[in-house]
Amino acid sequence: MNLLLAEVARATQRLADAGVPSPRFDAEELAAHVHGVRRGELHTVADRDFDGRFWEAVARRAAREPLQHITGRAFFRYLELRVGPGVFVPRPETESVVEWALEAVRAMDVAEPLVVDLCTGSGAIALSIAQEVPRSRVHAVELDPAALEYAMRNVAGSRVELHHGDALTALPELNGQVDLVVSNPPYIPLEEWEHVAPEARDHDPELALFSGQDGLDTIRGIERTAFRLLRPGGIVVVEHADTQGGQVPWIFNEEAGWQDAVDHRDLNNRPRFTSARKAPL
Template sequence: MTSRRAVLSAAVDRLRGAGVASPEHDAAELLAHALGTTRSRLPLVDTVPDDALGEYDALIARRAAREPLQHLTGTAYFRHVELAVGPGVFVPRPETELLAGWAVEQAVSTTGRAPVVVDLCTGSGAVAKAIADEVPAASVHAVELDEAALPWAERNLSGTGVDLREGDMATAFDDLAGTVDVLTCNPPYIPLDAWESVAPEARDHDPHLALFSGADGLDAIRVLERRAALLLRPGGVVGFEHADAQGESAPAVFSATGRWTDVRDHADLAGRARFTTARLAR
């Protein structure tokens, strides 16, 4: 057996040396996972048994190789819900919780009837599940194209009442045309030539279909604009995430068509441009 402090200290040093952005957090999460406990209860652990130490060393080696933390634990937390994640599906980021929160507020503000919400490019189902959890009266619909990601969405949305479909965001939900109150999307938005700038956790492990979108990163957002205009009712709203460098170019895709009012961009908690919202003109 080895002391918890010594085990954690060595793991933090190894992760920091590998360029992991949050070595203390990740080392603690992985130790809790190896011990079958939670990070908040780690201070109650004095020593690490040899069998858990072997498992922990293997997990730290994989994290040092920049395998996503959530792939190692099999779990991601998003607002108030827990998600199963792993190879083949985009790991939801904390920044996207802001988009989901905006969508929840918009859905709650719908009066007189149950709001109709659509989530395009649902991936793991994170946004759709969060909305269904926080607005149980909403009729929530989600779509995913990637055959590898779809089983993760099926697993996460099972029992939530969300209408999950396999399909392309460009052609999904013809049956809902003109009836949707709130539409959300976390589309691919990284320019193809930005490959080298993407963190290894995303570049090497997230599906490329969820990351890259043409020469300027806006191809999927252009498709989204056209689809949102078809699906939303007059006065309905759309919100979508984008790269921090697209704080002007992403909203411009919507502003340029003349179909939208109240086109606004929103910053994340670090002050970086993060998502755009717009309202379909009446």
């Protein structure tokens, strides 16, 4: 075993002792980042090239600073995104939301589907749809100026049109025209602050995490925005906490003009997002 692999093994134990959920993966990612190689190439780093900054990175991760803040990047589907302090780090569970949204868009009989991503953060959802549905027209909305800076860097050169604004009042010029509204909004109840993982609680912006006493304030607002933006028959899909699976579909109820409101489960079989269709005229 070369020196770097031996140090990765030691770092794995240190991260495990610190309560990091994926210690081996994180240790390898940090080693690869510091040494400028891929995880599968760690064995190629000669002992003389070992960089002591690896242990500085490990110490930061052991203090529960997000891995993505240390490396400056996050992987999401087929994307590598720039992230850091001030922007929500996209999570794997949101990939299930995007997968469902992509299938919904592809099933529409629309040559150039119009899509709006509310609370875009890093731009992960908007960029994924723009990349994987080549003829789509994608708008992304973000309120937080710090997050907007990251989104601007990530969407640069893409077809995504980025807007600085409030998701609850955004894009009135698109009223009644949008085929799909998608969002990963803040949805954590304020009373659950102390139970949130330190990587999120201490590093993700509060604006991207918490939304009222029951966590549903922003989703309630997005319901009204989505209804305003969507054409008749258009679809909304919104991520939520797995504990909110019985509540969110009721927000998109028939009395409010919706049809087919239903929850969907992620790869771990937990209720993770709700979709609904705006009722035809």
